[in-house]
Amino acid sequence: MRKSPSETTRQRALPADAPQAVYFPACVQTMFGPATDGTCGVQVGFEQLCERAGITLLVPTGIDALCCGTPWSSKGMADGLATMSHKTLAALRAATGEGELPIICDASSCTEGLRHIIDGDTSARPLTVIDAVEFAATHILPILSGYQKIESLALHPTCSSTRMGINPALDTIADAIAEHVEIPENWGCCAFAGDRGMLHPELTASATRAQAADVVAMGATAHASCNRTCELGMTRATGKPYRHVLEILEEVTRP
Amino acid sequence: MSTTTVSAEAGSTVFGALRAAVADPARVKTRAIDLYANAHDASHFLLIPQAVVVATDAAEVGALLCAAAAQGVHLTFRSGGTSLSGQAITDGVLVDVRRNFKNIEVLDDGLRVRVQPGATVRAVNTRLAKYGRKFGPDPASESAATIGGVVANNSSGMACGTVDNTYQTLESVVVVLPSGTVVDTGAADADDQLLKREPVLYNGLLELAQRTRSNAASVATIRQQFSMKNTMGYGVNSLLDFDRPIDMLAHLIVGSEGTLGFVAETVFRTVPKLPHVTTALLVFPGLEAATAALPALVATGAATLELMDALSLTVGQQMPGAPAIVLDLVVQEHAALLVEYHAESPEKLAQLLETGMQTVNTLGLTLPADFTTDAGIRGQLWYLRKGIIPAVGGTRPQGTNALLEDIVVPVPALARTCMELISLFAKYEYENCMIFGHAKDGNVHFMLTDDFGSPTGLERFSRFTEDLVDLVLGEGGSLKAEHGTGRVMAPYVQRQFGDELYDVMRRIKVLFDPAGLLNPGVLINDDPNAHLKDLKAIPAVAKEVDRCTECGWCEPVCPSRNVTLTPRQRIVSLRAIEQARLDGNLALMAELEKDYEYDAVQTCAADGMCQTACPVTINTGDLMKRLRRDDANPVEKAIWNVAAKNWGTVTRVAGVALNVVRTVPVGVILAPNKLARTVLGTDAVPLYSPELPGGGASRKRAAVTTAPRGRPSITVEESETSHA
Numbered sequence: 001m002r003k004s005p006s007e008t009t010r011q012r013a014l015p016a017d018a019p020q021a022v023y024f025p026a027c028v029q030t031m032f033g034p035a036t037d038g039t040c041g042v043q044v045g046f047e048q049l050c051e052r053a054g055i056t057l058l059v060p061t062g063i064d065a066l067c068c069g070t071p072w073s074s075k076g077m078a079d080g081l082a083t084m085s086h087k088t089l090a091a092l093r094a095a096t097g098e099g100e101l102p103i104i105c106d107a108s109s110c111t112e113g114l115r116h117i118i119d120g121d122t123s124a125r126p127l128t129v130i131d132a133v134e135f136a137a138t139h140i141l142p143i144l145s146g147y148q149k150i151e152s153l154a155l156h157p158t159c160s161s162t163r164m165g166i167n168p169a170l171d172t173i174a175d176a177i178a179e180h181v182e183i184p185e186n187w188g189c190c191a192f193a194g195d196r197g198m199l200h201p202e203l204t205a206s207a208t209r210a211q212a213a214d215v216v217a218m219g220a221t222a223h224a225s226c227n228r229t230c231e232l233g234m235t236r237a238t239g240k241p242y243r244h245v246l247e248i249l250e251e252v253t254r255p
Numbered sequence: 256m257s258t259t260t261v262s263a264e265a266g267s268t269v270f271g272a273l274r275a276a277v278a279d280p281a282r283v284k285t286r287a288i289d290l291y292a293n294a295h296d297a298s299h300f301l302l303i304p305q306a307v308v309v310a311t312d313a314a315e316v317g318a319l320l321c322a323a324a325a326q327g328v329h330l331t332f333r334s335g336g337t338s339l340s341g342q343a344i345t346d347g348v349l350v351d352v353r354r355n356f357k358n359i360e361v362l363d364d365g366l367r368v369r370v371q372p373g374a375t376v377r378a379v380n381t382r383l384a385k386y387g388r389k390f391g392p393d394p395a396s397e398s399a400a401t402i403g404g405v406v407a408n409n410s411s412g413m414a415c416g417t418v419d420n421t422y423q424t425l426e427s428v429v430v431v432l433p434s435g436t437v438v439d440t441g442a443a444d445a446d447d448q449l450l451k452r453e454p455v456l457y458n459g460l461l462e463l464a465q466r467t468r469s470n471a472a473s474v475a476t477i478r479q480q481f482s483m484k485n486t487m488g489y490g491v492n493s494l495l496d497f498d499r500p501i502d503m504l505a506h507l508i509v510g511s512e513g514t515l516g517f518v519a520e521t522v523f524r525t526v527p528k529l530p531h532v533t534t535a536l537l538v539f540p541g542l543e544a545a546t547a548a549l550p551a552l553v554a555t556g557a558a559t560l561e562l563m564d565a566l567s568l569t570v571g572q573q574m575p576g577a578p579a580i581v582l583d584l585v586v587q588e589h590a591a592l593l594v595e596y597h598a599e600s601p602e603k604l605a606q607l608l609e610t611g612m613q614t615v616n617t618l619g620l621t622l623p624a625d626f627t628t629d630a631g632i633r634g635q636l637w638y639l640r641k642g643i644i645p646a647v648g649g650t651r652p653q654g655t656n657a658l659l660e661d662i663v664v665p666v667p668a669l670a671r672t673c674m675e676l677i678s679l680f681a682k683y684e685y686e687n688c689m690i691f692g693h694a695k696d697g698n699v700h701f702m703l704t705d706d707f708g709s710p711t712g713l714e715r716f717s718r719f720t721e722d723l724v725d726l727v728l729g730e731g732g733s734l735k736a737e738h739g740t741g742r743v744m745a746p747y748v749q750r751q752f753g754d755e756l757y758d759v760m761r762r763i764k765v766l767f768d769p770a771g772l773l774n775p776g777v778l779i780n781d782d783p784n785a786h787l788k789d790l791k792a793i794p795a796v797a798k799e800v801d802r803c804t805e806c807g808w809c810e811p812v813c814p815s816r817n818v819t820l821t822p823r824q825r826i827v828s829l830r831a832i833e834q835a836r837l838d839g840n841l842a843l844m845a846e847l848e849k850d851y852e853y854d855a856v857q858t859c860a861a862d863g864m865c866q867t868a869c870p871v872t873i874n875t876g877d878l879m880k881r882l883r884r885d886d887a888n889p890v891e892k893a894i895w896n897v898a899a900k901n902w903g904t905v906t907r908v909a910g911v912a913l914n915v916v917r918t919v920p921v922g923v924i925l926a927p928n929k930l931a932r933t934v935l936g937t938d939a940v941p942l943y944s945p946e947l948p949g950g951g952a953s954r955k956r957a958a959v960t961t962a963p964r965g966r967p968s969i970t971v972e973e974s975e976t977s978h979a
Contacts, residue, residue, distance in 0.1 A: 076884030159862035191814035198941030207814030
């Protein structure tokens, strides 16, 4: 029986080796926990995968107070965005050794948000942000073997994964999880858009109606996306528990 | 912006009748924002409808036709709104047949497909892909163009030519006639039924067929004109090609631009999707060399031969993800042909290419021909070609409008015609007129940009058009190959086909629609200056969106498209607000602004999906976010700034709150939650719903997280950001 995330302590002795990447877990998972009780959430899942691959991650100091800035940007809150960008960029510059290490983010919208605030930052050596999905497809998938795929997976690419061009990596991960991967014919952005789906539920309801019907008709074994709030949006629309694709990958490939 | 409005009293009667015709009266929309947001299509014309009705099925359209007839108002059907000739706008009642007519039914393992008018060409092709089949017509706007418009305009495209266009691939249609009669031309007894239920139409078609067949000049004109792509006037070739009136009817509906009936459903034969494809951009020293090479290249069996002139290539260089061959070219007088060969097997493809190269090697190209099967590069080449129309429109000077011409001449006359066109551009001092298009079929497009609304702009366009008509008709060509006659060429149908065939066309309209209920002014128009009226004004509104050409490609990917507005509608509504301000119409301005806040600003997901579809990479979400910034009240702004400073606490408290919420009944939360939304606004306070999970855990970790085992080195390549 696995411990629930709140019981899990990730404290461990300081390793001898230096980290190979900076890990920026998205703040949405502090607000919104795992899809169902007893599942671990993307952060623990991704950390487990990295551990198996022998990859050492560094989570920036003060992570709980940091965010990619998207909530402020999408609400048009310029002052708040400036405040948060400043804080987060400073923490990332410190953690990455002024851009020496790449940054990995585990929510596609936040990966895109981080790239935006980095674009606006001209003062330092450019920071590099990659999405955890892309990272896992390149660096983790090759070491995973000897496991049983699940039968089918309903996949929800997000607006950000589409915009960033990482859907091929998302497909690769999905294909490693399930024998059959299906994206609904009426796929589209779920419009949950951070909290917009909670401010204007009719927006998400309208955006997801047709694809939700497709998903329900599929009757897939599992349901995955790559961004926590989109997972919430799709869960609301379909009644199926959507989880991060890497969380499911970790579970399926667990030795 | 011109608008005809009925008086309030007459309006309420008309609206009442329309509301009675549909199941849900709320689907008859008359708010100013509904009218102005929906008014625009991709053309350079603009009329403001009196009402916008979202129809659900053929029966409802029948009822709307009866109501419109009784009230003396006219109807125009609109689906994708990507048409360019002014055929999908109206000052009557606009009927949206995109939202609810989306069914696609694959028949006979993909050999045939039954489709409703609201489905996009891309959606149909997505469904057909697994059967190794595709839809015949292949317009460049396939991501947004819908079947309704494809049928209404006899759409063709890059590869299909006149062999696999709408007219050729259509098997049957379900049509709602202006009388309210619903005809399924695929039914076994359809011809008998037509005779029984619409005897005047049935016998009228027979008479017209007889009249046309017995006139040698008419037969010769039709055969010559329809040997090319041709969307001028009605498809009178139907009168020669078919013997039964029901089949004439089905094929006259093709290309009738919504003036003869409503197409509720269509069955098409599909064409094989040849899986093996090789593509190259052949770069020539000049336009003359490129067009002169056409007959030889057509003979090699090329599936596509897309022409792009020097200006097209220059514009293409500025598009995101432009192919290397274009980026590396120092464009002078160059012209290029995008050549593609399709085959069912790699061996067949190799053979085709080998033969092709024998010809290609004799053409004196500027750069060596580099055929590729690489999907990525091929995608770039096609993105370049498909994006030219809107991208060129997007580079126009502010305050000007873009007008796209679509001419066809016999292939041997194409080089000469292009040279003459360039002289005309010089004569009338039109700048930046690139020529591009489907050279294989003798069909090219060019774009004029001007302030057509100004007296000098209008005069210039009027005189240029006269010369253009003389040039194209002098070469035995057609003034509209595939974009439809619309309003822009309606005054010239008579000159192109002659008095006799024009009279036949007028008679067709009267037979189908004696009361003139459907889309008046389109295709047949007695006003010799119809093409110079109701031109769209495009006032500058915001730097993020001013280059928008209103092409509509963003609409199918927008998540708010079925609840409030699309990106195009957000932009055109803003333009309407600005135009109202310029016109001093403050009442209209206020009315539009009142609804803009929710319909446009609050319900934009700001997900940037529109940018992925936009040929000029507009992210309408960026503008909506800026408007939120300008709108945000100071208290809310300050609170969010405090939140930024204390984000750890905020996220933790939110997480704890979600855990607490889960321990009490949902009703206990919802009542105060809804009250707060009422008091503080639905755009500020989220609505809780019970499927939300509990809160999450802290993200904090010890200095370094996972235990190292060896150190695989991590190299990170900058991932592709399509619109960084």
